[in-house]
Amino acid sequence: MAWKTLDQMDLAGKRVLTRVDINVPVVDGAVTDATRITRIVPTVRDILAAGGKPILLAHFGRPGGKRVDNLSLQQLVPTLEQALGAPVLFAADCVGPAAQAAVDALQDGQVLLLENTRFHKGETKNDPDLTAQMAALGDVFCSDAFSAAHRAHCSTTGLAALLPSCAGRLMQAELSALESALGNPRRPVTAVVGGAKVSTKLELLSNLVEKVDTLVIGGGMANTFLAAQGKPIGTSLAERLMIDTANGIMTKAEGLNCTILLPRDVVVARRFEANAPHETVPADQCPEDAMILDAGPESVAAIDAVFQDSKTLIWNGPLGAFEIEPFDAATNAAALKAAARTASGDLISVAGGGDTVAALNASGAARDFTYISTAGGAFLEWMEGKTLPGVAALEA
Structure with missing residues (x-):
């Protein structure tokens, strides 16, 4: 295991940029399946318990590098608050003045959700300038989105090169399960x-x-x-x-x-x-x-x-x-x-x-399986024997 876990990081007082996958189905503004949201709860709660300030980075849908109102992550805030049992603040951007102001205002015990990373064209291109702007908002990078690990984006691989990095609980569970299944x-x-x-x-x-x-x-x-x-x-x-x-x-x-x-x-x-x-x-x-x-x-x-x-x-x-x-x-x-x-x-x-x-x-049968992965493309590429950029970045 060449990657670090949350247990190996000093998070006290640190701003923890946490890449999650909360790309959940929404109908008329209401979340119809919160599975992906509930799966990030252990990571966020452990960061809070360690004295860290979780700052969530996530994508939602395919906006194509432009702002699309119905693909704003703001609509997920109520479901996140219910799942996490903690206040969730929202920033109208994932970089720039709005994001910086929200980060500066974040108090202990609160969680901050930044706006859809894919509203910026540079996200899917792993643009160094956009990555640097994201990195400026945090002290530590926690990768907890295995389902996006097959993408070399700013928020999945770029940040790992600029900040001390670790796997979140969901990423840790996925990688451990996959290693036990095909690795060894x-x-x-x-x-x-x-x-x-x-x-x-x-x-x-x-x-x-x-x-x-x-x-x-x-x-x-x-x-x-x-x-x-x-x-x-x-x-x-x-x-x-x-x-x-x-x-x-x-x-x-x-x-x-x-x-x-x-x-x-x-x-x-x-x-x-x-x-x-x-x-x-x-x-x-x-x-x-x-x-x-x-x-x-x-x-x-x-x-x-x-x-x-x-x-x-x-x-x-x-x-x-x-x-x-x-x-x-x-x-x-x-x-x-x-x-x-x-x-x-x-x-x-x-x-x-x-x-x-x-x-x-x-x-x-699902409840008795050792592990059920909600990752689609990433799970398939791992089974195909491919190197996942998001995992390789943590191991670098």
């Missing part, structure tokens, strides 16, 4: 990768076959692999132009002693709609006029057997069309098996990605 895992290691397209997860699959013992492939991308094996897939979603690529991944896995587990039986239907008439057939017997919408019970049993022997599990993507019943059955059953193994202390389970989080929450 307990073996055997299993990865579950689902989703619609092989093309969007090509780098991910290529990296994982080098790192894991078993790779479970589900969702629409499993159809492409079944087609690559010469099995009929009817009218199923698949990328037929990626068949050679799928064969290449299977060949690579075989050479690395990584087992690829594909569906052994599948649930098929003629219509993509909830509770459509359906049947379960062997994976090599999909009717010409049917589409594969889920893995069958024999496939789930095979996945369960792999989980039973695994010590570490990484999960990204559902096994079927989990959004509509009953084609969520395989995802739910496998997730609950992983959750039970985790709860008994036999498995370290780390999951991430928007569809994954939604699926695990729907099944009720």
Whole structure:
């Protein structure tokens, strides 16, 4: 661990520039899901407890480098105050006189939220002048936005070069969980990768076959692999132009002693709609006029057997069309098996990605997973083996 934590920093009396991700959904000015806000609470409270003054930096939406009223962070102040249990002041800019005046007025026990960093074009360009203006507002930089760590922006990487830096509690938890899953895992290691397209997860699959013992492939991308094996897939979603690529991944896995587990039986239907008439057939017997919408019970049993022997599990993507019943059955059953193994202390389970989080929450399995990452792009790039600029900056 080359990065520092809050425990290694002297924060008493210090202005702590804290990069957070509070890019939450808002409808008619009201926050509809405060998960990302509640996840920053431990960091902010620990800074306050250590005598520091938290100054929050964050982006919101994609304003394109200009001020957009409905993308102002001011609308999040009430939700932040409720979550933090502390007064939250607001500055109408993240640099300049307005920000400086707000910082100067900040009292012990208060939190300051600066305006949307992306109102400045220089933010996404990691502009040195804008970074210097931000740095002038603080004494310490705390990075607590792993979900933005794959971006080399002023507030994610630039500040780490100018101020004493550390990881916040959320960043610390993310990095620790990811290190335990792929950096130095307990073996055997299993990865579950689902989703619609092989093309969007090509780098991910290529990296994982080098790192894991078993790779479970589900969702629409499993159809492409079944087609690559010469099995009929009817009218199923698949990328037929990626068949050679799928064969290449299977060949690579075989050479690395990584087992690829594909569906052994599948649930098929003629219509993509909830509770459509359906049947379960062997994976090599999909009717010409049917589409594969889920893995069958024999496939789930095979996945369960792999989980039973695994010590570490990484999960990204559902096994079927989990959004509509009953084609969520395989995802739910496998997730609950992983959750039970985790709860008994036999498995370290780390999951991430928007569809994954939604699926695990729907099944009720999420609460027993070791760690659920709310980071989308950053989690995926980490699984692909890429260096994340925001993490590298903390380690520099």
